[in-house]
Amino acid sequence: MYAQMVTSEAADDSPEARAFQARIDAGEKIEPKDWMPEAYRRTLIRQIGQHAHSEIVGQLPEGNWITRAPTLERKAILLAKVQDEAGHGLYLYCAAETLGVSRDDLTEDLLSGRMKYSSIFNYPTLTWADMGAVGWLVDGAAIMNQVPLQRTSYGPYARAMVRICKEESFHQRQGYDIMLKMCRGTPAQKRMAQDAMNRFWYPALMMFGPSDKDSVHSAQSMAWRIKINTNDELRQKFVDETVPQAEFLGLAIPDTDLRWNEERGHYDFSEPDWTEFYDVIKGNGPCNVERMTARRKAWDDGAWVREGLLAHARKKAGKVAAE
Amino acid sequence: MTTQSRKPEWPLWEVFIRGQHGLNHRHVGSLHAPDAEAAIRHARDVYTRRNEGVSIWVVEARHIAASSPSDKGPLFEPSESKVYRHPTFYDIPDEAGPM
Numbered sequence: 001m002y003a004q005m006v007t008s009e010a011a012d013d014s015p016e017a018r019a020f021q022a023r024i025d026a027g028e029k030i031e032p033k034d035w036m037p038e039a040y041r042r043t044l045i046r047q048i049g050q051h052a053h054s055e056i057v058g059q060l061p062e063g064n065w066i067t068r069a070p071t072l073e074r075k076a077i078l079l080a081k082v083q084d085e086a087g088h089g090l091y092l093y094c095a096a097e098t099l100g101v102s103r104d105d106l107t108e109d110l111l112s113g114r115m116k117y118s119s120i121f122n123y124p125t126l127t128w129a130d131m132g133a134v135g136w137l138v139d140g141a142a143i144m145n146q147v148p149l150q151r152t153s154y155g156p157y158a159r160a161m162v163r164i165c166k167e168e169s170f171h172q173r174q175g176y177d178i179m180l181k182m183c184r185g186t187p188a189q190k191r192m193a194q195d196a197m198n199r200f201w202y203p204a205l206m207m208f209g210p211s212d213k214d215s216v217h218s219a220q221s222m223a224w225r226i227k228i229n230t231n232d233e234l235r236q237k238f239v240d241e242t243v244p245q246a247e248f249l250g251l252a253i254p255d256t257d258l259r260w261n262e263e264r265g266h267y268d269f270s271e272p273d274w275t276e277f278y279d280v281i282k283g284n285g286p287c288n289v290e291r292m293t294a295r296r297k298a299w300d301d302g303a304w305v306r307e308g309l310l311a312h313a314r315k316k317a318g319k320v321a322a323e
Numbered sequence: 324m325t326t327q328s329r330k331p332e333w334p335l336w337e338v339f340i341r342g343q344h345g346l347n348h349r350h351v352g353s354l355h356a357p358d359a360e361a362a363i364r365h366a367r368d369v370y371t372r373r374n375e376g377v378s379i380w381v382v383e384a385r386h387i388a389a390s391s392p393s394d395k396g397p398l399f400e401p402s403e404s405k406v407y408r409h410p411t412f413y414d415i416p417d418e419a420g421p422m
């Protein structure tokens with residue numbers, strides 16, 4: 001998902017750790033000052049950090065189209081959507097910071113490649129229809145994962161998710177609205193929408209992370225309630241919800257094996273190419289270098305602003321104290 | 324995970340927002356800003372993009388004193404045992420009329 005393949009560390013077996021697990025089992029929220037196992041704390045920093053980084057890097061593929069949106073209204077909508085994603089990143093960084101990591105440490109860890117962000121944002125956005133596909137499919141997939149996380153065990157993370165979920169529905173609907181317009185437009189526009197669908201379908205499925213049989217870190221994270229559903233459960237739910245939406249648009253899902261399975265009560269579908277997934281995670285996706293270059297440039301170019309405003313604030317505070 | 328920062332960060336501020344006239348300010352989250360004025364401006368952008376507030380308070384996080392979780396027992400127990408502080412403790416006959 002926005003946090004894919006987060007390495008979860010094993011819990012120890014101390015009495016404190018068992019009491020801690022009992023609190024989680026009882027549905028209690030863990031708050032920043034509460035005792036928690038080191039492994040829980042470190043795993044959460046990685047997960048929330050990766051989630052935050054995804055929101056921030058996720059602005060880039062859509063930011064690419066702000067100046068080229070087809071109408072002023074679409075431009076205002078896209079701008080508002082991208083601004084929301086910045087907000088999501090900020091809510092999540094604050095949640096991570098309550099675990100004792102600093103904002104700058106998180107940023108440096110992203111920029112140095114020590115921390116990851118979701119594989120989905122390493123794909124290019126080539127046409128305006130991609131703004132539709134991203135909102136509908138990528139935010140749609142994100143919603144699948146984020147809705148249950150509102151019940152996660154760590155209080156600040158759960159509260160950040162509540163705020164985020166309130167805003168995500170607008171993201172998905174504006175994307176679907178773009179797709180609707182294009183599918184009801186000229187044949188060329190419809191082809192553009194289908195092309196976007198073809199390119200984003202499998203990368204969207206990859207967002208949920210590897211198949212459960214290859215997902216080594218799930219059990220501990222689920223016991224701690226920092227992961228609520230398995231990757232395959234969420235992927236299935238996403239497919240089941242998306243197929244009728246695609247049918248309504250008149251778009252084909254690029255999967256010849258996709259069919260309704262009466263017995264299971266779910267759609268059968270093809271798995272994405274996991275070799276491609278691991279390759280993108282390793283840094284070899286079509287846009288990994290571009291994304292990280294953009295983030296590094298923003299961080300370096302902003303340094304004088306951060307330092308200048310801090311110096312100004314200190315000078316002002318000094319004056320007030322002297323008066 | 325690195326634990327040491329190179330340059331000083333903008334301080335952390337806790338943000339409180341009054342959602343509607345007549346309600347208390349409520350804690351909604353935190354953010355970094357160089358000073359109070361900027362913190363309010365950032366809070367507007369980060370926490371009130373959809374009309375969530377009519378008033379914003381910010382306070383630097385280091386100025387907040389908090390009870391510790393281990394105090395929970397001794398700090399709150401005394402009020403738990405004083406059931407007579409609640410109106411339901413008293414049995415008033417119905418005949419006395421509404422009260």
Ligand SMILES: [Fe+2]
Pocket residue numbers: 055084085088164
């Ligand atoms: Fe988001």
Ligand SMILES: [Fe+2]
Pocket residue numbers: 085139142168171
């Ligand atoms: Fe979103």
